Amino acid sequence: MSNFKLHFTVPGDDFTRAGEASGSVKKTLKDLGFNPEIVRKVVIALYEAEINLVIHAGGGEIDVEISPECISMVLTDEGPGIPDVALAMKEGYSTAPDNVRSLGFGAGMGLPNIKKYTDEMKIDSTVGVGTTMYLKVYTA
Amino acid sequence: MKVYEIKEILDAEVICGEEFMDRDVYTACGSDMMSDVLAYVKEQAVLLSGLVNPQVVRTAEMMDMQCIVFVRGKQPDQGIVDLAKDRDIVLMTTKQPMFASCGMLYEKGLRGGAMK
Ligand SMILES: Nc1ncnc2c1ncn2[C@@H]1O[C@H](COP(=O)(O)OP(=O)(O)O)[C@@H](O)[C@H]1O
Ligand SMILES: [Mg+2]
Numbered sequence: 650m651s652n653f654k655l656h657f658t659v660p661g662d663d664f665t666r667a668g669e670a671s672g673s674v675k676k677t678l679k680d681l682g683f684n685p686e687i688v689r690k691v692v693i694a695l696y697e698a699e700i701n702l703v704i705h706a707g708g709g710e711i712d713v714e715i716s717p718e719c720i721s722m723v724l725t726d727e728g729p730g731i732p733d734v735a736l737a738m739k740e741g742y743s744t745a746p747d748n749v750r751s752l753g754f755g756a757g758m759g760l761p762n763i764k765k766y767t768d769e770m771k772i773d774s775t776v777g778v779g780t781t782m783y784l785k786v787y788t789a
Numbered sequence: 790m791k792v793y794e795i796k797e798i799l800d801a802e803v804i805c806g807e808e809f810m811d812r813d814v815y816t817a818c819g820s821d822m823m824s825d826v827l828a829y830v831k832e833q834a835v836l837l838s839g840l841v842n843p844q845v846v847r848t849a850e851m852m853d854m855q856c857i858v859f860v861r862g863k864q865p866d867q868g869i870v871d872l873a874k875d876r877d878i879v880l881m882t883t884k885q886p887m888f889a890s891c892g893m894l895y896e897k898g899l900r901g902g903a904m905k
Contacts, residue, residue, distance in 0.1 A: 664844070665843045665868065667847070668844060668847035668850075668851075671851060672850055675850070675851065689852070689853065692851045693851050693852070696827070696847065696851045697827060700844075752844060753821060753823035753824075753840045753844055753845065753848075754823055754824055756822045756824045756825060758824035758825065758828055759824055761828075762824060
């Protein structure tokens with residue numbers, strides 16, 4: 650199998666569409682025959698990250714590269730940035746407004762969930778410029 | 790437990806997925822916080838929620854869940870139903886509140902899954 654590359658633009662103004670990219674990646678991985686446990690890890694991490702693009706960053710871009718050994722994901726946005734990444738990683742830490750909480754997100758569990766489900770996670774963020782998140786899940 | 794037993798136990802109305810009522814389900818979770826649901830590591834088959842928006846279906850999709858029960862008589866709109874239909878997820882709605890719904894299903898043998 651040659652490497653597969655997928656690209657998605659995530660709109661920042663439509664919460665109802667958040668998750669379309671992750672759903673599409675899920676379908677591709679299933680069709681390619683990846684183990685369901687691996688697929689689940691990838692899509693849960695990606696879904697939380699996609700939701701963050703929508704609720705915190707006004708949308709962004711997602712690039713996914715699929716090889717037999719590894720699924721790599723890069724999420725880029727030009728949102729407000731994260732001033733203190735270590736603090737943002739803490740369970741329960743959230744700056745989400747109440748309207749986001751009433752939608753079922755904003756419990757401050759997104760980044761910890763992403764950490765839990767991925768083998769590599771790196772966040773580059775500059776306040777006022779944006780955030781790039783690099784994620785990897787190994788298949789073996 | 791079969792999906793149709795959930796319908797009977799909760800006296801629920803099936804909104805879509807009538808053709809999947811024969812599916813076997815063993816685990817469930819109840820939450821209005823989708824990140825909490827996404828924190829479960831092991832397969833959860835049934836999601837009970839008082840929250841009604843497309844992200845409830847998306848969350849179930851990502852988790853490979855079979856069935857969503859909206860509690861306290863909540864009714865999803867057509868967009869939500871279409872999303873669930875496309876993903877072969879059963880939707881139902883029960884008049885029972887969350888606590889009672891979970892209790893009744895637990896009593897009949899449905900269990901929670903691992904959080905790790
Ligand atoms: N892409 C992003 N751009 C700006 N801030 C972000 C981004 N992703 C996460 N954050 C910040 O990190 C915090 C924690 O994120 P997370 O754990 O997903 O919790 P939640 O999304 O529930 O608030 C967010 O509340 C927000 O302040
Ligand atoms: Mg989040």
